[in-house]
Amino acid sequence: MELKGNWNFPTSIRFGAGRLRELPEVCRALGMRRPLLVTDAALARLPLVATAVNACTESGLECAVYSNVQPNPVADNVMYGVATYQAGGHDGVIAFGGGSGLDVGKAVGLMVGQSRPLFDFEDREDWYLRVNVSGMAPVVAVPTTAGTGSEVGRAAVIVDPTDHTKKIIFHPRMMPGTVVADPELTFGLPPQITAATGMDALSHSLEAYCSPLYHPLAEGVAVEGMRLVKQWLPAAVEDGRNVTARAHMLIASSMGATAFQKGLGAMHSLSHPCGANLNTHHGLTNAVVMPYVLVWNRAAIEGKMQRLAAYLELPGRGFDAVLEWVLALRRRIAIPNTLADTGVRPEHAVQFAAQALADPSTPTNPVPMTRDDFERLYLRCIRGEL
Ligand SMILES: [Zn+2]
Numbered sequence: 001m002e003l004k005g006n007w008n009f010p011t012s013i014r015f016g017a018g019r020l021r022e023l024p025e026v027c028r029a030l031g032m033r034r035p036l037l038v039t040d041a042a043l044a045r046l047p048l049v050a051t052a053v054n055a056c057t058e059s060g061l062e063c064a065v066y067s068n069v070q071p072n073p074v075a076d077n078v079m080y081g082v083a084t085y086q087a088g089g090h091d092g093v094i095a096f097g098g099g100s101g102l103d104v105g106k107a108v109g110l111m112v113g114q115s116r117p118l119f120d121f122e123d124r125e126d127w128y129l130r131v132n133v134s135g136m137a138p139v140v141a142v143p144t145t146a147g148t149g150s151e152v153g154r155a156a157v158i159v160d161p162t163d164h165t166k167k168i169i170f171h172p173r174m175m176p177g178t179v180v181a182d183p184e185l186t187f188g189l190p191p192q193i194t195a196a197t198g199m200d201a202l203s204h205s206l207e208a209y210c211s212p213l214y215h216p217l218a219e220g221v222a223v224e225g226m227r228l229v230k231q232w233l234p235a236a237v238e239d240g241r242n243v244t245a246r247a248h249m250l251i252a253s254s255m256g257a258t259a260f261q262k263g264l265g266a267m268h269s270l271s272h273p274c275g276a277n278l279n280t281h282h283g284l285t286n287a288v289v290m291p292y293v294l295v296w297n298r299a300a301i302e303g304k305m306q307r308l309a310a311y312l313e314l315p316g317r318g319f320d321a322v323l324e325w326v327l328a329l330r331r332r333i334a335i336p337n338t339l340a341d342t343g344v345r346p347e348h349a350v351q352f353a354a355q356a357l358a359d360p361s362t363p364t365n366p367v368p369m370t371r372d373d374f375e376r377l378y379l380r381c382i383r384g385e386l
Helices: 020-027 046-056 073-089 099-111 191-210 216-238 243-262 266-278 284-311 320-334 344-356 369-381
Strands: 006-009 012-017 035-038 064-066 094-095 141-142 153-160 163-171 178-179
Touching: 012 020, 012 243, 020 046, 020 094, 020 141, 020 178, 035 073, 035 099, 046 094, 064 073, 073 153, 094 099, 094 153, 094 243, 099 141, 141 243, 141 284, 163 266, 163 369, 178 243, 191 216, 191 243, 191 266, 191 284, 216 243, 216 284, 216 320, 266 284, 266 344, 266 369, 284 320, 344 369
Parallel strands: 012 178, 035 064, 035 094, 094 141, 141 178
Antiparallel strands: 006 012, 153 163
């Protein structure tokens, strides 16, 4: 079976190896003549970006690169991008990269048409109604990691430097107009990044599946997304040029982000303060806290774990089988066991617990959480007390 397709759910997706060459045509179809390619500083130095820019230039598009984008991107990364877009007379955005490049690209596409400040569009109540939709730029998303799934998301996660929290900027039309999903772009990822980003995809599907909201569409996407991770993440980590493994992980990543319209949970609540304050890797942090959160939520998710264990064809049954699988997967792909291994210390627990409580992922954790709960859970994750 050729791992290739043109899909229209949840947006227009051109999926398959080698399809980066269709980027100029996709830009044109969205009305772009002068696209601004937004990516992170590290990626901008790799041949990948030059290949994309050259393809656009050779087809007659005037394409420039903006790469003042850091991991765990901050508001300035977006606003300098907006200034670059306007100074260059651009007419669309190619959001290119892992989560940082994709999120900043999408946020630039939103902000080029707004007069209010960025955090006025945080995902609260009906704040998205403040957006001047007609000013938004068209966006093509090109993922280069398999984890964030931001290429099919309607939001961008940006750090607010005034309080060191990650804020979600949301508008339904932030969903990119077209995604070019080419697994060959992920060939160059080193094993530890493949592992960490892949576990982010798993955490999205797993948390969405466990969220108490009623959303069978999302649950269906989530369980198959988890099956693909189970089958293909170890192979992608062990052989980065295994195109079958890379392809399945790339779509598992999009599936995770599609599923999490149902909500996330405490894995992300715990992870966001670590990333915002200590710059820990998002996917890695989720992977570390995953088993501790599962155990914490156990009473509320036993029934769902029964079904999941059966679908994943795990050797045991129910919750214990899923927990064993997660622990074995972490060991196999060299994920550290405790938050202490990522630089989080017990003295961070009080401050981070307050931020975790306020995190937008918290209301859909299967077990209601208090600030004390988060503090205890942080300490378990730091000390390795499962
Ligand atoms: Zn995530």
